[in-house]
Amino acid sequence: MPGKKKRRGSKWIVNSVLGFICLIWLIPTLGLFISSFRPAADILSEGWWHVFPHRTWTTAEQITLPEDTDLRAPIEVNGRTFTDTELRSGIVVDGQRLIWENRRERLLNVQERGWGASLNFTTQNYEAVLGGKEYEIVMPGGGVETQRGTGMTQSFWNTVAVAFPATVIPVFIASFAAYAFAWMRFPGRRIMFVVIIALLVVPLQVALIPVLRDYTNLGLNGTYLGIWLAHAAFGLPLVTYFMYNFISQLPKDLFESAFMDGASNFTMFSRLVLPLSVPALASISIFQFLWVWNDYLVSLIFLGNQPEVQVMSMKIASLVGSRGNDWHLLTAAAFISMLMPLAVFFTLQRFFVRGLMGGAVKG
C-alpha cells in the first residue's frame, strides 16, 4: 500500500505543524496563569517566561556593608569604589555582578552568571483581588507599600446571581415555546416562528436604546430582573430554534399514546418532553451560561457601574481602565473570571460542542 506508507511518512509533519499551532494557542493563557502567581515586583521587572530555566545572574554570596555607609559618597566594596546608581542597576566586575539586595540595610549581592529561574510564587495577588482590603507589597528596594485591593468577591457573586437565572429562564421559556411550535396547532404559529428565525441574527445593539428607555421608565435599570430579561430575550431566538430542532424530532407515537392515557399538555411537557430533552437542554444551557457569564456589553448598558450589582467582566474592564499597569491585579482578576468558564469547558466539553453545533450548523 504505497498510499498508506506515504501518509504515515507525512505524519510527523502533521504532528509538528499542529503541535506548533497548539503551542501558540496555549502561550497567551499560560502567560496569564503564571503571571497571576508572581509577586508584583517580579512581574514588572522581568517577563513571565523567566520562571523557566535560563541564563541569568544568580546570587553567589551576600555582603553586608557597615550600617553607616554614606550612599551619596563613593561606596567601597572589596577595595573598589562604586556609586549608588551603579549598584542600583548592577555593575559587572571580573564576570561578577554587584547589585543591591536591600539598599536600606546595606545588603549587597555578588552574582555569577549561571542557569537559574525566578521561582518566586505567591497567592498574594489573589488575596488582594478578592479581599478588597488594604494589603502590603514588598517593593524591590526593600520598602513596603500599601495598596488598595479590588473586592472581586462581591462581583463574583453578582455574576453568579446574573448568570444562573439568565440561563434557566430563557431555556425554560424556549422549551415551552419549542414544544408548542412543534406539537400544537394554532393560528399565528407560522408567522411567529419565522420572526424568531429572522431574529436569530439580528444584532442586539439594535435593541439597546429603546430597551434602555423602557427599563429607565420601569425602574429595571441596574436590577437583576432587568438583566435576566435582557439576556433571556437576546438568547431566546437561538435557544428556541435549537430546542425546536430537538423536540420536533421526538417520535410522534409517544405523544399519541400519552394523550390516549389522558395526559395534559403540561404534564406531557414536564414529565415526558423535558426528561427526554436532557442532552439538548444541557448543551444549550452551557452555551447560554457561558455567553451570559462572559458578557460585557449587555451588563455595561443595563447594570451600570454600581458596585452592588457590578459583574466581573465590568470589574475587570474598569480595572484595566484605572489600574492598567497593575499586572499582578489584572492577571489574577482575569484568571478568577476564567475559572468558572474553564471548569465548565473542561468538564462538559462534549455537551458544549454539541450545543455549538446545534446552534451554528443549520441543516
Added chain:
Amino acid sequence: MQAQTKKDNTLRLLLLSLLVPVANLLVHGLIFLFLRDAGLPPIANALVAIVWGALGIYSIYYSFNWVVEKYPDQWKRRILPYVFVGPAVILLGWLLFLPTMRTLYLSFFGPNSADFVGLANYAAVFTDRLLATALRNNLLWVFLGTGACVTLGLLVAVLADRSSFEKTAKAIIFMPMAISFVAAGVIWKFIYYYQPGDTQIGLLNAIVTAFGGEPQAWTTMLQPWNNLFLIAILIWMQTGFAMVIFSAAIKGIPEDILEAGRIDGAGEIRIFFSIMIPYISGTLLSVTTTIIVFTLKIFDVVMIMTGGQYDTEVVATQFYRQLFMFQNTGYGSTLAIVLLIAVIPVIIINLRQFRKQGGF
C-alpha cells in the same frame, strides 16, 4: 337551573383568570422590591436571586396552565398554545422585535430624538471621519477576521484528523472560546505590553528585542496595523469554533468517497480541494456567516484593548460612544441600523435555508 350554574362557572373562571395573573405579578413584584432594597450580603443575594429566577419562571407557567385547565375543553385547546408560546413571544416582542422598529424610527431623528432630520444621520455616518473609520475597521474585521478563522479552523480540523493527539489539540485550540473577551483582552494586553527601556515584560516586544529589534507600542502606535493586532485576538478565540464544526463535518464524509479518490490517484491536496471542500460547502457557508455576524458586532475586544482610540474604532464602539458619551441617540440608532442592514443578507439566507428544510 343549569344555565344558572353555567353562568356561575363562567364567572368563576373569569375571576380566576384575572386573580391568578394579578397574584403572580404581585408576588414577583414584592420579591423584586425585596431583592432590590434589602441589601443582603452578596452570597445570600445570589442564592435568593437564583431560587427566585428558577422557581419564578416555573410558577408562572404552572399557574397559568392551572387556570386554563379549568376551562371547557374547546377553550382549553385554543388558549393553551398561547400560554406555552406567550412568554417567549412577549419577551421577544418587547425586548427585540419592537425595539428594532423603534430604533429604525429613532434613526431619522436628531440627537434628542425630537426633531426629524430625515436621512441626515445616514449621510453623516458615511461622511463623518470617525464613523467612516469605524466602518472601514469593521470591514477589516469581517474580511480578515472571518477569513483567518475559517481558513485556520479548516486547517486545524484537517490536521487534527490525521494527528496522533487529536483530542488534546482540539481542546487546546477550542479553549479560548470559553474565555470572556474581557479576560482575553487582559491576556493580550499583556502580550502586546510596551514599556520604554530595556526590559520588556510583554512577550511580543521581548521576542522583537531578542532579535535585535526596537520595542513597539503595538496597539497604540502602529496605525493602521494596530487593528490587525486586535483582530489576532478574535482569531485566537474563534478559530476553535470553526474547527470543531469543520471537524464534525469532515468526519461525516463517507470513507468510500475518499477511498475512491485515492484509488484514482488523487493526492491528499487534490482530495482536500476536490472532494472535501465541495462536500462540506454547506457547513462552510453557515460557519462563515455565523462568524461574520459575530464579527460585525465586535465590541468588547476594542473597548478593553484601546477603548477605540488610535483609529481602532468599530461600529459597535462608536455606537456606544455616540449613545453614552455624546448623548446622540440619532447617530447611535443609525449605527445600529447600519449593522442590521449588514446582516439582512444573512437573515435571508437563514430563512431560505429554513424553508428548504421543510420545517414549516
